[in-house]
Amino acid sequence: MTDARLAASLAEEAGTLLLRTRDAAGEATDARELGRRGDVESNTLLLRRLAEHRPGDAVLSEESADDPARLRAERVWIVDPLDGTREYGRRRADWTVHVALWQAGRGITDAAVAEPDKERVSATDDVGKIGVNRPREKTRILVSDSRPPEFAKRVAEEVGAELVPMGSAGAKAMAVVRGEADAYLHAGGQYEWDSAAPVGIAVAAGLHTSRVDGSELRYNQASPYLPDVLICRKELAGPLLRAVARR
Ligand SMILES: Nc1ncnc2c1ncn2[C@@H]1O[C@H](COP(=O)(O)O)[C@@H](OP(=O)(O)O)[C@H]1O
Numbered sequence: 001m002t003d004a005r006l007a008a009s010l011a012e013e014a015g016t017l018l019l020r021t022r023d024a025a026g027e028a029t030d031a032r033e034l035g036r037r038g039d040v041e042s043n044t045l046l047l048r049r050l051a052e053h054r055p056g057d058a059v060l061s062e063e064s065a066d067d068p069a070r071l072r073a074e075r076v077w078i079v080d081p082l083d084g085t086r087e088y089g090r091r092r093a094d095w096t097v098h099v100a101l102w103q104a105g106r107g108i109t110d111a112a113v114a115e116p117d118k119e120r121v122s123a124t125d126d127v128g129k130i131g132v133n134r135p136r137e138k139t140r141i142l143v144s145d146s147r148p149p150e151f152a153k154r155v156a157e158e159v160g161a162e163l164v165p166m167g168s169a170g171a172k173a174m175a176v177v178r179g180e181a182d183a184y185l186h187a188g189g190q191y192e193w194d195s196a197a198p199v200g201i202a203v204a205a206g207l208h209t210s211r212v213d214g215s216e217l218r219y220n221q222a223s224p225y226l227p228d229v230l231i232c233r234k235e236l237a238g239p240l241l242r243a244v245a246r247r
Pocket residue numbers: 062080082083084085086143144145146147166167168169187188189190191194
């Protein structure tokens with residue numbers, strides 16, 4: 001199995017497990033407890049499968065202790081077992097599973113994002129290129145539902161866009177990949193696992209991806225803190241980065 005197919009199959013399997021976990025929990029389980037359960041169960045599954053299928057590779061996961069051996073590894077799987085934990089706990093549909101492979105000297109080479117409530121899995125090897133300008137009255141910029149960047153409103157005004165809040169970095173990025181929105185803008189805090197798989201797929205789809213200062217997103221760094229990201233249609237990158245720089 002190729003690395004991209006493995007990523008897709010693991011993201012899908014973890015997503016199915018998360019749907020079952022939510023069903024089994026029932027309505028009596030509160031949002032925080034359900035989110036905690038989902039994080040743990042999905043992480044356990046992904047680690048077990050990666051150990052089975054790619055025993056020689058390192059793993060960086062939101063839900064596991066960080067092993068510094070990954071800094072010397074050639075291949076590192078960067079996984080977020082449940083992105084949008086808060087939304088999953090609240091029984092919303094905007095949560096995802098992220099599985100990405102980083103390779104030394106190459107960056108994110110293969111990735112998948114599952115959106116289980118939408119029965120969708122997107123991967124680097126099956127994503128269509130975004131080439132057409134979809135007619136839309138107003139440019140649509142997706143931002144965090146709970147922690148939108150403080151400058152988002154001014155940036156949107158400056159480029160004549162509307163802000164649309166949504167949970168989960170993966171859900172927002174895949175909405176841009178599908179052309180349902182034009183940009184995903186985040187700042188103020190995030191980690192490598194939140195953006196690695198979404199960015200891998202966005203690149204495969206021909207979208208712009210960068211930090212909000214325009215610099216390159218770098219993965220498998222000593223500190224996995226990677227606080228901001230911009231994913232957007234290529235022609236919007238210049239105007240958006242300039243608008244952010246003025247804030
Ligand atoms: N200011 C911040 N600091 C740390 N993590 C943040 C953050 N803002 C967003 N994130 C993380 O980015 C992911 C997407 O966030 P959002 O839904 O707000 O867009 C979430 O991941 P998890 O759900 O995996 O924790 C969330 O925790």
